[in-house]
Amino acid sequence: MELHEAMNAMRRETILDAPRDAVWALVADPEGLAEWLADDVELPAVEPGAEGTVVEDGELRHVTIEEVEDQRRVALSWCAPGGEPSLVELTLDDAEDGRTRMVVVEVPLVTLRAVAARTTYALTVAGGGQGADRPQMAVAA
């Protein structure tokens, strides 16, 4: 069983036909995010603690940037009014031929609280981590 399944998380992985710094520019900047993440992105900056809103298909969500790891990772939490708050992690890796792999994990916060006290660790486990140094969570097969 994949770890994201173990955590009931939504996970998407895609290869983007652009180098990592070009993708990062669209991830780590409010105007960059506004180009693709939602119809409208109101954020002062993409840095830990920054708060704002996004509007998508007429639905507004409150957003907080939780963590930023330069050129690699942005974690944010968001919540639609009356909805389930969730944590989103966008992770970038170099792929072959100068392309970039992006992994998106979205996890309801209630799941994270149930799985791990530290959200950072839970996110790493959920899909951000790559390679042999990736922490492994004991999961019954």
Added chain:
Amino acid sequence: MDRTDPGPVFAALADPTRREVVRLLAQQPGLTASAIAVELPVSRQAIAKHLAQLRDAGLAEAEHAGRETRYRLTPEPLAGAMEWMVAAGAQWDTRLERLKRRL
């Protein structure tokens, strides 16, 4: 329980042992806590606790038959959790398509 709130279901299923209990109950409805404990490397008491949490989340119900308590799944709340995941996935597909077009 509010069926539109998948929170308790996600919390209930976040634990690997509880997912194993759900899997066993799906295969063999009407198992007792003792019968489940035989299948899993966990004590009967621990299984009883997990079953209580599954009941609280609306995922299982108890049935008293004589001195035994048998459990079966009531999977309706799972639909809410699945809907969340399907909807969230569809939204990310759309966002990632927009990102690809922009690059």
